[in-house]
Amino acid sequence: MADVTFTVDGRKLTAPAGTLLIEACRAHGIEIPAFCYYPGLSLQAACRMCVVRIEKMPKLQTACTTTVAEGMIVTTESPEIAQARKATIELLLGNHPLDCPVCDAGGECELQDMTFKYGAHESKFVEIKQHREEQQWSPVVFFDRPRCILCYRCVRVCGEGMDVWALGIQNRGAGSVIAPNKQDHLECEECGMCIDICPVGALTSGTYRYKTRPWEMSHIGTVCTHCGDGCKTTLGVRRSNDGMDIVRGDNRDKSGINGDFLCIKGRYAFDFTERDDRLTKPLVRQSDGQLKPVTWEEAIDFAGKKLREIRDARGGKAIGVIGSNRTTNEEAYLLQKFARTVLGTNNIDHHRTTDYPAFVQALAGKPEASLRDFATAKAVLLIGGDATEQHPGLAWQIRTAVRLHGARLYVANHELIKLRRQATHFLEIGENDYASLAAYLGGDDAALSGDKATAFREGLRKEESLLVVFGAEYRGKAIEALVKLGSTLPNVKFACLGDHANARGASDMGLYPDLLPGYVPVTAGGTFAAEYGVEIGLGDLKADASRTHGLPAQPGLDMIQMFDAAERGELGALLVVGSNPVARYGIDAAVLKNTFVIAQDLFLTETAQLADVVFPAASLYEKSGTATNTFGDVQLVKKAADKAGVRTDFEIIVRLGAAMGADVRQLVPFGKAGVRADMGQARGAQSGEADRHGVWLAAHHLEPKLSPFDPFAIFDEIQRLVPAYDVSRLDLLAGNDQHVKPALVQITAAGARRDLVLPTNDTLFTSGTLGRYSRMLGSVMEARKPAETTAAE
Amino acid sequence: MPVISTHPDSVPVVSWRFGKGAVSIDKYIELEGYQAARKCLELGPDGIIGEMKASNLRGRGGAGFPTGMKWSFVPKQSAKPKYVLVNGDESEPGTCKDRLIFEHDPHSVIEGTLIAGLSVQARMGFIYLRGEYRYLLRIMERAVDEAYAKGFLGKNIFGSGIDFDIVTQTGAGAYEVGEESALMESLEGKRGIPRIRPPFPAVVGLYGGPTIINNAETIATVPHIFRIGAAEYAKIGTERNGGTRLFCLSGHLERPGVYELPMGYNLKKMIYEVGGGIPGGKKLKAVVPGGSSTPVLLPEEIDIGMDFDQVGKAGSMLGSGGVVVLDEDVCMVEFALRTMKFYRHESCGWCIPCREGTDWLEKSLTRLHAGGAVDKDIDNIRYLAENMLGRTFCPLGDAAAMPTIAFVKKFRKEFEDHLEGRGCPKHRVPEAALV
Amino acid sequence: MSTATTIFSPELAARFDKLVTLYPVKRSALVPMLLYAQDEVGYLSDAVVAEVAERIGITELDVRNVISYYSLLRTKPAGKYHVQVCTNICCMLRGGNEILEHCKKSLGVANKGVTADGVFSLEEVECIGACSWAPAAQVNYDFHENLTPESMDKVLAEYRAKAGGGK
Numbered sequence A: 001m002a003d004v005t006f007t008v009d010g011r012k013l014t015a016p017a018g019t020l021l022i023e024a025c026r027a028h029g030i031e032i033p034a035f036c037y038y039p040g041l042s043l044q045a046a047c048r049m050c051v052v053r054i055e056k057m058p059k060l061q062t063a064c065t066t067t068v069a070e071g072m073i074v075t076t077e078s079p080e081i082a083q084a085r086k087a088t089i090e091l092l093l094g095n096h097p098l099d100c101p102v103c104d105a106g107g108e109c110e111l112q113d114m115t116f117k118y119g120a121h122e123s124k125f126v127e128i129k130q131h132r133e134e135q136q137w138s139p140v141v142f143f144d145r146p147r148c149i150l151c152y153r154c155v156r157v158c159g160e161g162m163d164v165w166a167l168g169i170q171n172r173g174a175g176s177v178i179a180p181n182k183q184d185h186l187e188c189e190e191c192g193m194c195i196d197i198c199p200v201g202a203l204t205s206g207t208y209r210y211k212t213r214p215w216e217m218s219h220i221g222t223v224c225t226h227c228g229d230g231c232k233t234t235l236g237v238r239r240s241n242d243g244m245d246i247v248r249g250d251n252r253d254k255s256g257i258n259g260d261f262l263c264i265k266g267r268y269a270f271d272f273t274e275r276d277d278r279l280t281k282p283l284v285r286q287s288d289g290q291l292k293p294v295t296w297e298e299a300i301d302f303a304g305k306k307l308r309e310i311r312d313a314r315g316g317k318a319i320g321v322i323g324s325n326r327t328t329n330e331e332a333y334l335l336q337k338f339a340r341t342v343l344g345t346n347n348i349d350h351h352r353t354t355d356y357p358a359f360v361q362a363l364a365g366k367p368e369a370s371l372r373d374f375a376t377a378k379a380v381l382l383i384g385g386d387a388t389e390q391h392p393g394l395a396w397q398i399r400t401a402v403r404l405h406g407a408r409l410y411v412a413n414h415e416l417i418k419l420r421r422q423a424t425h426f427l428e429i430g431e432n433d434y435a436s437l438a439a440y441l442g443g444d445d446a447a448l449s450g451d452k453a454t455a456f457r458e459g460l461r462k463e464e465s466l467l468v469v470f471g472a473e474y475r476g477k478a479i480e481a482l483v484k485l486g487s488t489l490p491n492v493k494f495a496c497l498g499d500h501a502n503a504r505g506a507s508d509m510g511l512y513p514d515l516l517p518g519y520v521p522v523t524a525g526g527t528f529a530a531e532y533g534v535e536i537g538l539g540d541l542k543a544d545a546s547r548t549h550g551l552p553a554q555p556g557l558d559m560i561q562m563f564d565a566a567e568r569g570e571l572g573a574l575l576v577v578g579s580n581p582v583a584r585y586g587i588d589a590a591v592l593k594n595t596f597v598i599a600q601d602l603f604l605t606e607t608a609q610l611a612d613v614v615f616p617a618a619s620l621y622e623k624s625g626t627a628t629n630t631f632g633d634v635q636l637v638k639k640a641a642d643k644a645g646v647r648t649d650f651e652i653i654v655r656l657g658a659a660m661g662a663d664v665r666q667l668v669p670f671g672k673a674g675v676r677a678d679m680g681q682a683r684g685a686q687s688g689e690a691d692r693h694g695v696w697l698a699a700h701h702l703e704p705k706l707s708p709f710d711p712f713a714i715f716d717e718i719q720r721l722v723p724a725y726d727v728s729r730l731d732l733l734a735g736n737d738q739h740v741k742p743a744l745v746q747i748t749a750a751g752a753r754r755d756l757v758l759p760t761n762d763t764l765f766t767s768g769t770l771g772r773y774s775r776m777l778g779s780v781m782e783a784r785k786p787a788e789t790t791a792a793e
Numbered sequence B: 001m002p003v004i005s006t007h008p009d010s011v012p013v014v015s016w017r018f019g020k021g022a023v024s025i026d027k028y029i030e031l032e033g034y035q036a037a038r039k040c041l042e043l044g045p046d047g048i049i050g051e052m053k054a055s056n057l058r059g060r061g062g063a064g065f066p067t068g069m070k071w072s073f074v075p076k077q078s079a080k081p082k083y084v085l086v087n088g089d090e091s092e093p094g095t096c097k098d099r100l101i102f103e104h105d106p107h108s109v110i111e112g113t114l115i116a117g118l119s120v121q122a123r124m125g126f127i128y129l130r131g132e133y134r135y136l137l138r139i140m141e142r143a144v145d146e147a148y149a150k151g152f153l154g155k156n157i158f159g160s161g162i163d164f165d166i167v168t169q170t171g172a173g174a175y176e177v178g179e180e181s182a183l184m185e186s187l188e189g190k191r192g193i194p195r196i197r198p199p200f201p202a203v204v205g206l207y208g209g210p211t212i213i214n215n216a217e218t219i220a221t222v223p224h225i226f227r228i229g230a231a232e233y234a235k236i237g238t239e240r241n242g243g244t245r246l247f248c249l250s251g252h253l254e255r256p257g258v259y260e261l262p263m264g265y266n267l268k269k270m271i272y273e274v275g276g277g278i279p280g281g282k283k284l285k286a287v288v289p290g291g292s293s294t295p296v297l298l299p300e301e302i303d304i305g306m307d308f309d310q311v312g313k314a315g316s317m318l319g320s321g322g323v324v325v326l327d328e329d330v331c332m333v334e335f336a337l338r339t340m341k342f343y344r345h346e347s348c349g350w351c352i353p354c355r356e357g358t359d360w361l362e363k364s365l366t367r368l369h370a371g372g373a374v375d376k377d378i379d380n381i382r383y384l385a386e387n388m389l390g391r392t393f394c395p396l397g398d399a400a401a402m403p404t405i406a407f408v409k410k411f412r413k414e415f416e417d418h419l420e421g422r423g424c425p426k427h428r429v430p431e432a433a434l435v
Numbered sequence C: 001m002s003t004a005t006t007i008f009s010p011e012l013a014a015r016f017d018k019l020v021t022l023y024p025v026k027r028s029a030l031v032p033m034l035l036y037a038q039d040e041v042g043y044l045s046d047a048v049v050a051e052v053a054e055r056i057g058i059t060e061l062d063v064r065n066v067i068s069y070y071s072l073l074r075t076k077p078a079g080k081y082h083v084q085v086c087t088n089i090c091c092m093l094r095g096g097n098e099i100l101e102h103c104k105k106s107l108g109v110a111n112k113g114v115t116a117d118g119v120f121s122l123e124e125v126e127c128i129g130a131c132s133w134a135p136a137a138q139v140n141y142d143f144h145e146n147l148t149p150e151s152m153d154k155v156l157a158e159y160r161a162k163a164g165g166g167k
């Protein structure tokens, strides 16, 4: 819309016509106080804090509902306005418990801030305040009624934002109260949005309440360790006896790709870090068959010696490596480099939750959609999966696009997924019809029938730009077909949905027996060999302990083949990093009885229980690096917490390499010329000191020193070898998400690769093996059980 | 069954058919009923609105907005259907006039709704009665059925090719729902929370369509304007205040009742002659001239004509036509408290100043009346009210604040007499105040 | 909604089926439906809330939000005859409080109480639109005006007789 010019507090400002005055002022640095106004939610004009004086208007006007107009003259601060705001606060405080010293929101409470600003410090009332007991509405949500100022933000974010509608307003007048949908408790998605949006301490969370004061925490924005959306979560940490504890997760600065959103996992399911049964000491199986805690040195030496023995005696082909969907890109990359150059094997794989290789190959340089793109999309085609459960961040973005930008949503699914409520077109198809759907959309009229299908396709064909996003129902050739047909429409971008925080990174970093990082076939690893300073194809031949091995050129064993080999007694050793294949693939313990198993994990998982050496690993919240979400958004992972005893997987791999006699400098090029250091992020530093340190070094032409445990030492190598990751390092370090570059990927016959995709099928309240260790997720599922059983009856 | 009261000065326009059996459609037709609608079908929208403007009819709901002008704001072209909404929520303390209309002349409301519809090419009307008037719903439903049976409602009304439907319903107990936008929310099945304006109902109203909303008396007056002629009607009242009004006289009067008198009728005369004066030869203490929301007038302020402009000039409002008379024995603190108790009970709770303000005002007044107040409390009561005024989301906050400010201003001495632990000098303390 | 599963009488269920068709949107039928349901069942029980929510196609929470807004709607049973005495300004000026006190005494219940036999319940209410005929009270939907303690007794006696028994 055209710009209009108006005057605020004597300053001439311009903004597009139709902009709300409060927003126009904010954009120009003029802050107008507001309790009920919240960007992106429906307007209320209920709190009356935003009142301003507009010339020619008889009364004060609410800036939250007034749109700017040409020539408008506005005053936002004056004695009259201050008085109005002060009176409002006085009224609110009349019945407010003023229990700020014990309130979770104390120190970051908007009511407190406003009271401070407008000086409503004199109590005008002598009446006894009405006390009401705090109520627990769910494992997540607690409600303290007397603190509530009835801004209705929670009601709106739950309804309009989440499409859950679990909160309401009951009674009227001074008796008005926020009410949960099940009379005395909540049944909802437990996202905690209501808690974060509460300007006061009326809604508090089960994890955080009465734990700490806000100013006692440091706040570190990092990437959530759970699903494939890779939302930014800001962790509030506090020093404790054994490190830095996470006390809170939130999303208040809204600077992440997830915008306003976080789900229960991103917000509360960090609690696994503090579990009593968290591994903090390395374990080595003794002659009596028991796992016994030992020192790190002992465990590393033992494991390294065993690996070396097995490699030297039986060759790399007798060793298998299973990587993780939750470690950083650097760790995944390092793991494959370690496997190929130190262990001398291509027997490396990970739990594949979707077919990324087929996807990137099909894309062949066509644009991929970032998670950000969805919030402003004009039209979205969503096929398969259940985004609300498996990709809640994506579901939020899509709802936002529909709600705020009138986007058209096309949903095709074999289930009545919740997002159909936002859909302009919902097409219910059979479970096995996904391929037919692609064919139909591609023009094969015989593939599907019915008016709905026709309208669906007709609608899509009219779209001028479209984001196509699909679930793991599509693999191999089917993905190819889908991308091909999508490409016939103008301005199409694609996204492929996989599970877990860095499943995409695991795939991009080459945790495959046949693919190197960047999906380069192992048979064509020339540039890699050059970079690594090794020869190709010498893996098994040069069993020379003093040197790093060459790069094996034949595809190795995949996940299933490794276990088959183990069963046949052909797998001498198996290194499992942050993965639980024993539970996931239902592997019988007997299969591994002749294999030396090393596990790196947070807990004694089913896999770790069978291991001979178990290394206590750091979680994603306790390390730095980068991670890539399923949309190809690369983000900085910042170390937030610390747990005494644990080590990052990066460090464990490097030390294993060293114990095996490998050249650490070759594994991690930390001394190499041209390698740039980070600015302290690797050490978990935030701002201030660390940044100054880096700046000072640079100013003195000194190379910041990197340690071999510094993941950024290897990021340069990744950027050189994987063109898609040639993103702006500066932006990345500044905390901005960077989208992977479209890159041509030449995988021969990707469609013909063996289909090993096994979607995790997580729900809002599960998160693979890791999720089982979250008490919060567990208690939510427990709380929901009776409801679900009765419903089923 | 309450009936209209009469006085030699009464001018029966709206009440012309009261007591004549016009509840039945045949009788109504016999008494020139549905002639106005036929006439308006011929006049067409512009003709109707022209007449309405000429009649100088001003809304009887409280604000006194010129009705013809209100109708003219409805856009001619609209993508969404237009509606007529009749506000029969009558809940302002002191007001009981719409009830008489529904009870004695239901068809005049139906015919008025129809004409309003014709004036803006609406095809549907709603008549919303307050929940307490459930017995009137039966009367209205029967009348609507009769009109359908005669072909005055439904498809092709009066053979004109035009369709018009009317739905009647009641609320369920909420004063705030009388506020026009809250009424629309209620009619849409929601809590009676008012809407943000602009947009105004004439542009975006019921179900998002342009909507005429008028008080039931306003609507019932419409057919009479076409019956006697707009000019004739205008002549009855004063300048810019056409016609008659149903005044509800209540309180300390010999002959309380609802009287139809010309606009501009002298208030003093209304009290002493029409209402028969104060019983027991007592002195007049105060008059609330237009329902509980209007600032109180002192005896020396009542020699005024009862129209919107003159009462306004006297510092109060004509409001809904409820004239409440208080004799010398009334405790003004108790009266102020009872008034505030009402607003506290009826505040929808949406906005802070009204929700919290009415609550604290009631508490403070209760304490004052019971003798628990200190000096600064009187100023505080005024402070609270003054800080509500003009700051709330809808006019209910003003309706609570304005009379309160007037009570404190005009009866400050009496408020002070309650201080220092004395409590009400006139009354035993009501039990409620003691707990 | 099939009449087989309804908790309402067939007549009321049929009325509801029609009610939702009268308005441009179904939800408009909510408040009238709640009133009719309350008239038949006596109060808005959980079962009523559930069925109304289903008929309108909204959540039970939404129904409760609306119920709790309106003062005539109740979620607990009242007496067979619900006596509502107005004490607002006009009635107050003409003895409304005395009528209320009188009712408390003759019924033996406090404000919002229900008599032991369940015949009467008592409530002090805001203005009911009988200001010119004050003081006034409503028993269920019937108005009784120009009351005195004596005439109020007569009114109560009539209802007591209707309820089929003296006290």
Ligand SMILES: Cc1cc2nc3c(=O)[nH]c(=O)nc-3n(C[C@H](O)[C@H](O)[C@H](O)COP(=O)(O)O)c2cc1C
Pocket (backbone or CB within 6 Å): B058, B059, B060, B061, B062, B063, B064, B065, B067, B070, B087, B088, B089, B090, B091, B092, B175, B176, B177, B178, B179, B180, B181, B213, B214, B215, B216, B218, B219, B394, B395, B396, B399
């Ligand atoms: C709190 C409040 C309550 C109101 N109650 C009523 C009412 O019961 N009946 C009514 O006709 N107007 C009432 N009004 C006025 C309406 O908002 C509206 O102005 C009126 O129905 C317009 O009709 P009119 O132009 O015919 O007067 C109320 C206004 C407010 C602010």
Ligand code: SF4
Pocket (backbone or CB within 6 Å): B176, B194, B346, B347, B348, B349, B350, B351, B352, B354, B355, B392, B393, B394, B395, B396, B397, B398
């Ligand atoms: S002034 Fe505010 S709280 Fe009061 S009735 Fe209006 S909107 Fe509701």
Ligand code: FES
Pocket (backbone or CB within 6 Å): A033, A034, A035, A036, A037, A044, A045, A046, A047, A048, A049, A050, A051, A062, A063, A064, A065
């Ligand atoms: S922010 Fe404008 S009224 Fe609350």
